[in-house]
Amino acid sequence: MISLGRTINPHISVDCVVFGFSTNQLKILLIEREYRDDSGKQARDHKLPGDFITLNEDLDLAAVRTLEELTGLNSIYLHQFAFIGQPERIWKKSDMDWLNTTTGMEIQRVVTAAYFALINITESNSDFAIKNNASWIDIKEVPALAFDHRNIIDRGLAHLQKSLRNEPIGFELLPEKFTIRELQSLYEVILDCNLDNRNFRKKILKSNYLIQLDEKQIGVAHKPAFYYRFDKHIYNKQKKEYLGFNF
Amino acid sequence: MISLGRTINPHISVDCVVFGFSTNQLKILLIEREYRDDSGKQARDHKLPGDFITLNEDLDLAAVRTLEELTGLNSIYLHQFAFIGQPERIWKKSDMDWLNTTTGMEIQRVVTAAYFALINITESNSDFAIKNNASWIDIKEVPALAFDHRNIIDRGLAHLQKSLRNEPIGFELLPEKFTIRELQSLYEVILDCNLDNRNFRKKILKSNYLIQLDEKQIGVAHKPAFYYRFDKHIYNKQKKEYLGFNF
DNA sequence: ATTAGTTAGCGTATCTTATACGTTAACTTT
DNA sequence: AAAGTTAACGTATAAGATACGCTAACTAAT
Structure with missing residues (x-):
C-alpha cells in the first residue's frame, strides 16, 4: 500500500x-x-x-x-x-x-x-x-x-x-474471553510442540492473572470449559524481577 | 565521526x-x-x-x-x-x-x-x-x-x-582467560545485584563450556584462583531448546 | 615462624518448580 | 443408557534454586 x-x-x-x-x-x-x-x-x-x-x-x-x-x-x-x-x-x-x-x-x-x-x-x-x-x-x-x-x-x-x-x-491473539484449552493450542501451534494439558493448566493458573469468568462453553460435545480473561494489570504488578541468569 | x-x-x-x-x-x-x-x-x-x-x-x-x-x-x-x-x-x-x-x-x-x-x-x-x-x-x-x-x-x-x-x-567483556570471581563480579555490576559465590560457581560450572586452565593467579594475597576460558563451541552444541514458557 | 586476613572452592540440607501420569466430572451423540 | 470426548483436579517423583557451613591456599603483619 x-x-x-x-x-x-x-x-x-x-x-x-x-x-x-x-x-x-x-x-x-x-x-x-x-x-x-x-x-x-x-x-x-x-x-x-x-x-x-x-x-x-x-x-x-x-x-x-x-x-x-x-x-x-x-x-x-x-x-x-x-x-x-x-x-x-x-x-x-x-x-x-x-x-x-x-x-x-x-x-x-x-x-x-x-x-x-x-x-x-x-x-x-x-x-x-x-x-x-x-x-x-x-x-x-x-x-x-x-x-x-x-x-x-x-x-x-x-x-x-x-x-x-x-x-x-x-492473549493478544485470542478474543477477550477464551478457554485454557484454546490458549494451550495457541502455544502448541506457535511453538510447534505438544504440551501436557494438566501441567499447562497448573503452570498458567498458578500465576493469578487469568481470571475465571462465570461463563461456560455451550453446545460442545464434552464437559464444557470455563472461559477466562487475562488481567494485564495483575500481571504487570507481579511479574517477577528475576536476577541471575538462564542459559 | x-x-x-x-x-x-x-x-x-x-x-x-x-x-x-x-x-x-x-x-x-x-x-x-x-x-x-x-x-x-x-x-x-x-x-x-x-x-x-x-x-x-x-x-x-x-x-x-x-x-x-x-x-x-x-x-x-x-x-x-x-x-x-x-x-x-x-x-x-x-x-x-x-x-x-x-x-x-x-x-x-x-x-x-x-x-x-x-x-x-x-x-x-x-x-x-x-x-x-x-x-x-x-x-x-x-x-x-x-x-x-x-x-x-x-x-x-x-x-x-x-x-x-x-x-x-x-565472556565477550573479559580477556581470554579469567577467574570465576571476575565473571561473577561482571554479572553483579551489570545486573546490579549480589550473587552467592558458591551457587554462582555451581550453576556456571554445571554446564561444561567453562574450561579450567592449568594456570592460577599469582601474587594475590589469598588462595589463588584458577583461570578459565569460555568454549563457545561446546555451548552452541548443548544449548537447551526449551519449549514451554517462562513468565 | 606464627598468626591474621582474605578469597577459592567443595559440600549438604531444604525449599521450589517441572514433569509424568492417574482419575473423576460434565457435556453431546448414538 | 452407553459411548465418546474434553475439563479439571490431584499425586508422586525428579530436577533445579537457594541458603549456608566449612576447609584450602595464598600474602602481609607481628
Whole structure:
C-alpha cells in the first residue's frame, strides 16, 4: 500500500508481519499485489503490509497507520523487531520497477523497519482487510512473496516464538474471553510442540492473572470449559524481577 | 565521526553503544565532540560512536566500520538492538548545525540504527581509541550527551542486562582467560545485584563450556584462583531448546 | 615462624518448580 | 443408557534454586 496523496520519504519504510490465530492455525496477513514481471507481463503475487514513511512521520506511528488503513484497528499489539537495510535486499528488477511506478519517484535503496503485530481475527476486521486486497494465510502455506518479505516473515516468526516463551502475549491473539484449552493450542501451534494439558493448566493458573469468568462453553460435545480473561494489570504488578541468569 | 571522504546517505546513520568492563566497572566508549552552542560559542561535549552510512553500505557493516576506525578491532561482538526515528529526536539547533557543518550537506531528518557492542578493554585498543578522541567512561558517570544519545545508552543498557541473563555473552567483556570471581563480579555490576559465590560457581560450572586452565593467579594475597576460558563451541552444541514458557 | 586476613572452592540440607501420569466430572451423540 | 470426548483436579517423583557451613591456599603483619 503506497501513499500517493502524501509526500513520502523514499529511503525508509515499515513492513508489518501481522499474526492472527484462527481455527487452530497461525495465520499471517498478506496483501495481493499486481505488478509487471521482468518480461513486462501483468502478474500477481503477495507482499507484507507496509509503506514508506511520510516526511515527518514517526516510525512506530507509520506502522500503526499502515495497519489501521488495512484492518480498521488502531490499538494493535505492535513492536519493532528488526531494521533491515542490506543494499541488495531489493534485487529483483520487477520489484524496483513496481516501487518506481507506485510512488512516482526514483527509488534508490530502501531501509525498512520490521514490525510484528498480533491481532485477534474477527469477522469485522477480516472483512475490512479483504476490502483492501489483504487476506489471512496459514503460516505454513505462504506463497512466494515480493521483495525479501519471506525472510522478514521468518525472522518475525522466530521473534514471536521467543516472545511467547518469555512474555504473556498469547492473549493478544485470542478474543477477550477464551478457554485454557484454546490458549494451550495457541502455544502448541506457535511453538510447534505438544504440551501436557494438566501441567499447562497448573503452570498458567498458578500465576493469578487469568481470571475465571462465570461463563461456560455451550453446545460442545464434552464437559464444557470455563472461559477466562487475562488481567494485564495483575500481571504487570507481579511479574517477577528475576536476577541471575538462564542459559 | 563523520566521513567526509565518501558519499553518505544523509537519512540513515548507525550509533554504537559500546560496553567494556575494567576495574570492576561497566564502562562505555564515548567520543568527545567540538561544536558551537546556540549562542555560537565553541563548546565540547560527548556523543556515541556513530556515523552516517555510505550510499551502498550494509547497516551492519557500517557499524563494524565505525568501530574499527575507532578501536582498530574488527571482530567485535555487535548486535542491532533498536531503530530510532522519531522526527523530533534531533531537537537541538546546535546538534542540527553540527550535522550540517560536519557533513557539508543539508540534513533533514536522521533515522538511526542502534547497535550494542561488547569489548574486552586492552591497553592497545584503549590507546587506539584515545587517539580518536574516544574514552572509556564509567556508566554511572556519563555526562550530558549530544542528540538523544543518553536515551540510546539507557536502552542499550537494558538490552545488555536482558541479554546477559539469557545468553552467555559476559565472556565477550573479559580477556581470554579469567577467574570465576571476575565473571561473577561482571554479572553483579551489570545486573546490579549480589550473587552467592558458591551457587554462582555451581550453576556456571554445571554446564561444561567453562574450561579450567592449568594456570592460577599469582601474587594475590589469598588462595589463588584458577583461570578459565569460555568454549563457545561446546555451548552452541548443548544449548537447551526449551519449549514451554517462562513468565 | 606464627598468626591474621582474605578469597577459592567443595559440600549438604531444604525449599521450589517441572514433569509424568492417574482419575473423576460434565457435556453431546448414538 | 452407553459411548465418546474434553475439563479439571490431584499425586508422586525428579530436577533445579537457594541458603549456608566449612576447609584450602595464598600474602602481609607481628
